[in-house]
Amino acid sequence: MGAWPENNAPVGNGVCIAGPSTINGGLLEVAAFVSGSVATNTNMTGGYAMYRQFIVESDTYISHVSWQLGTASTPVTFNTLEIGIYSEDRIRLTTTGSFQTAASTSQTAKTLAFSPAVTLRSGCYYLAYHNKDWSSTAQYANPWFGSPALTINKHRAMGSFEENVGNASTLLPATATFAVVTANTGTSGSPAITLLGRA
Amino acid sequence: MDFPSNAAPMPVVVNSLSKYFHSAATFNSFNVSTIGTGSSPGSTTSPMMPFTIPSPYLVKSLFIANGITATGNTDIGIYQAGATTAGCSAVVTAGSVAMSGANVLQIRTLATPVLLPPGSYYLAVYNSTSGTFNGVTLTAVQASQCGLLETPGALSSTVSLQRSTGLHYYLAGFSRLASGY
Numbered sequence: 001m002g003a004w005p006e007n008n009a010p011v012g013n014g015v016c017i018a019g020p021s022t023i024n025g026g027l028l029e030v031a032a033f034v035s036g037s038v039a040t041n042t043n044m045t046g047g048y049a050m051y052r053q054f055i056v057e058s059d060t061y062i063s064h065v066s067w068q069l070g071t072a073s074t075p076v077t078f079n080t081l082e083i084g085i086y087s088e089d090r091i092r093l094t095t096t097g098s099f100q101t102a103a104s105t106s107q108t109a110k111t112l113a114f115s116p117a118v119t120l121r122s123g124c125y126y127l128a129y130h131n132k133d134w135s136s137t138a139q140y141a142n143p144w145f146g147s148p149a150l151t152i153n154k155h156r157a158m159g160s161f162e163e164n165v166g167n168a169s170t171l172l173p174a175t176a177t178f179a180v181v182t183a184n185t186g187t188s189g190s191p192a193i194t195l196l197g198r199a
Numbered sequence: 200m201d202f203p204s205n206a207a208p209m210p211v212v213v214n215s216l217s218k219y220f221h222s223a224a225t226f227n228s229f230n231v232s233t234i235g236t237g238s239s240p241g242s243t244t245s246p247m248m249p250f251t252i253p254s255p256y257l258v259k260s261l262f263i264a265n266g267i268t269a270t271g272n273t274d275i276g277i278y279q280a281g282a283t284t285a286g287c288s289a290v291v292t293a294g295s296v297a298m299s300g301a302n303v304l305q306i307r308t309l310a311t312p313v314l315l316p317p318g319s320y321y322l323a324v325y326n327s328t329s330g331t332f333n334g335v336t337l338t339a340v341q342a343s344q345c346g347l348l349e350t351p352g353a354l355s356s357t358v359s360l361q362r363s364t365g366l367h368y369y370l371a372g373f374s375r376l377a378s379g380y
Contacts, residue, residue: 057208
């Protein structure tokens, strides 16, 4: 007998496929929670990461992540961020690593590579986004553009969690420790972050 | 090697504004006002929000977003959608307890998890007095288009269904985590 037949659709590549900006990542909820377009600066307490659930319906190749930077504030130099993907059982699958964005790129689209690129099987995952330096006045305070602010209840109802990961040099953990959403992340908006299978 | 699975993936937490609830996309096409801090269904009706799941889902807890007024008793349950409006049966109800905490998600951990087969269901919520939940009030047309129904009075093992008169739609849901979230 041959190999078990696979029922998954072919590996996707090159379209906007996963993350908070899609129907499988909470887009419908956010549209019902708050009105308005993706045009609001949003942030979390420095050092905190938010884990946002999303599903992948068929094998999906992920190599990059795209998001929109917020508006630079004064004083402005740069901001340190990290974005990663975790399995449902909270194991880190890939990350951008720690990176800095210059204030000169305020309000622009930003694309960065994951290392390694991954093929996500059909299932539930968490997108982690980590603002590392908000508390520093030398760095600008709006790493993301997103929806207007949500509430703690709404973030919890969307299956999100948070973790105090630490600041600039601390990478997202290999195994996440989920904590319930508090005011440290719970009043942030939903950031415009999309996972991609291309640069 | 693992056996391949035909099951469509489901998120860990499913809420009443996600794609599994028929009304979620409808809300946005209506440009309905955003989910507010609270309205009360009143003690005489329990809104029943329709949803469909594509694959088996093990429900370990249910939740409802309490509004600004936490009073009276509250209940939440899942009902099997039937072919008629004459009545439908409860798959699970959490049981009536005191409403606890304003503007929080009240989690109801099930003593025995319930496996929902793929299919269509209603998520029903109830308050015995004037307690409020986070939600929106729809027009009669919107409620009809969303498939929103209600049952008179409290939740029980079998309920009758009628077109929504209260026109309330609430933020609630279920989770495969016992802790809810």
